[in-house]
Amino acid sequence: MSVADLNQLRTFVVLYEARSLTGAADRLHVTQPTVSYTLARLRTRFGDDLFRREGHVMVPTPRATQLFGPLHEALAQIDATVADRADFVPQDFDGELVLGLTSIGEQTFLPPLMAALSRAAASPHLVVRRLDAGAAEEEIVRGALDVALTVSVMDTARLWRTPVRGVEYVALVSRDHPLPEPGPAMFEGRRFIRVSARGGHVFPNQALVEHGLVPQVALTVEEHSTVPAVLVSTDLVALLPRHVADVFCGWFPTLEVADLPWPGTSSPVSLYTRREMNLSPAQRWFRRLVLRAVSSGEFTDDAQR
Numbered sequence: 001m002s003v004a005d006l007n008q009l010r011t012f013v014v015l016y017e018a019r020s021l022t023g024a025a026d027r028l029h030v031t032q033p034t035v036s037y038t039l040a041r042l043r044t045r046f047g048d049d050l051f052r053r054e055g056h057v058m059v060p061t062p063r064a065t066q067l068f069g070p071l072h073e074a075l076a077q078i079d080a081t082v083a084d085r086a087d088f089v090p091q092d093f094d095g096e097l098v099l100g101l102t103s104i105g106e107q108t109f110l111p112p113l114m115a116a117l118s119r120a121a122a123s124p125h126l127v128v129r130r131l132d133a134g135a136a137e138e139e140i141v142r143g144a145l146d147v148a149l150t151v152s153v154m155d156t157a158r159l160w161r162t163p164v165r166g167v168e169y170v171a172l173v174s175r176d177h178p179l180p181e182p183g184p185a186m187f188e189g190r191r192f193i194r195v196s197a198r199g200g201h202v203f204p205n206q207a208l209v210e211h212g213l214v215p216q217v218a219l220t221v222e223e224h225s226t227v228p229a230v231l232v233s234t235d236l237v238a239l240l241p242r243h244v245a246d247v248f249c250g251w252f253p254t255l256e257v258a259d260l261p262w263p264g265t266s267s268p269v270s271l272y273t274r275r276e277m278n279l280s281p282a283q284r285w286f287r288r289l290v291l292r293a294v295s296s297g298e299f300t301d302d303a304q305r
Contacts, residue, residue: 006078008045009071011038015051016068017143019058068142069158076278088281090122090289097124097286100131100139100148102200104224104240105269108247109149109294116293124286133200140272146283147290148272152200160273160287165243165296169203169264170257172227172245177235182261187211191218193227193238203266204239211262228252239264243296268299 015024015035025032043050046067051058060068101109106128117126129145133152139145141158151167171187173179180186194217197205208214218236221227227238228248232255240248242257249255271294273279273287 006075008038008042010075011035012042012050012064013068013072013075015039015058016060016064016072019060020056021058073275073278088285090120090282090285093122093124093282093285095124095282096127097282098127098129098144098146099290100129100136100145100150102131102150102198102224104201104244105131105149107225108244113290113293116289120289122289124282131200132198134198136272140274143274146273147287149269149290149294150200150272151267151269153267153270154272158275160275160279161270162291163268163270163299164291164294165269166298167201167203167266167268168242169207169239169266170242170245170259172231172238172240172248172255172257174231174233174235175254175256178256179237179258182259184261186258186261187213187216187237190235190237191216193218193230193236194220195224195227195238196220196222198222201241201266203264207239207260207262207264228255231255269294 011024011028014027015021018024018027021032021035021039025035028035039051046063048063049061050064050067051060053059099113110128114126117124131145131148131150133150136145136148136150136152137154137159140148140154149164154161171179179190192208192213194205194208195201208217219230221230224240224244227240228251230236231238231248232252239260245255245257249257271287271291273283276284279287
């Protein structure tokens with residue numbers, strides 16, 4: 001395959017990831033007309049439009065989606081073959097790294113991660129993007145996210161995954177309005193805050209439904225960050241992961257945790273990236289750093305799959 005062919009395929013991969021002619025041109029260090037010209041040649045080559053403009057976004061066709069995985073992996077293998085990974089020095093890297101977190105993940109995982117970056121004397125431009133469980137897998141595959149942390153279970157055939165922290169759910173309340181000991185009547189007469197499950201934490205909402213507590217929901221919010229301040233000044237109850245409830249208790253000492261009267265666990269928080277062969281040296285380093293920073297020690301590195 002000629003260099004020109006490789007450059008065309010690389011343009012295709014970058015355009016698929018960026019979903020923008022301008023964005024692809026910036027990443028490839030060429031002009032936008034150059035990307036447009038290459039796209040025209042790719043369309044002829046594959047007999048397909050490959051991308052259709054919808055507003056400011058270049059949306060891939062089914063054929064483009066079919067091509068992306070194999071072409072991305074092939075180019076990644078070529079890059080890995082010619083690159084000297086030993087040359088990567090974290091302290092010299094000042095590029096952008098994108099971390100996908102839910103709102104609850106920002107509150108619990110960013111502090112130890114930023115401390116780990118400081119200890120490593122590394123100064124990348126870290127961009128945190130709000131993780132949507134329904135879109136996360138595709139965003140990781142196409143490179144919009146370098147690393148993601150979520151309880152959502154995604155297709156591990158397309159992604160690298162390792163669990164980092166088990167999830168046990170508890171009730172969080174104000175100490176001025178404590179709950180009785182765990183039992184069938186524990187939540188009798190109490191009202192709840194319900195938080196959107198957009199980030200993947202579906203257990204609380206499932207528990208409310210299964211135990212007939214939905215009529216006792218007094219407030220529904222989008223973000224977990226809203227919860228502790230509301231609990232402090234009310235008698236409401238929130239169902240949260242224990243590690244998050246512990247963080248909130250640190251912020252608001254007048255809050256307290258109570259065990260649930262029924263089993264309350266879900267899939268663990270897992271770290272996701274592209275598959276190993278598709279990662280750059282910077283992405284491999286960042287994955288290791290995130291894993292060490294947020295892992296609870298419950299799982300070993302060889303649990304990855």
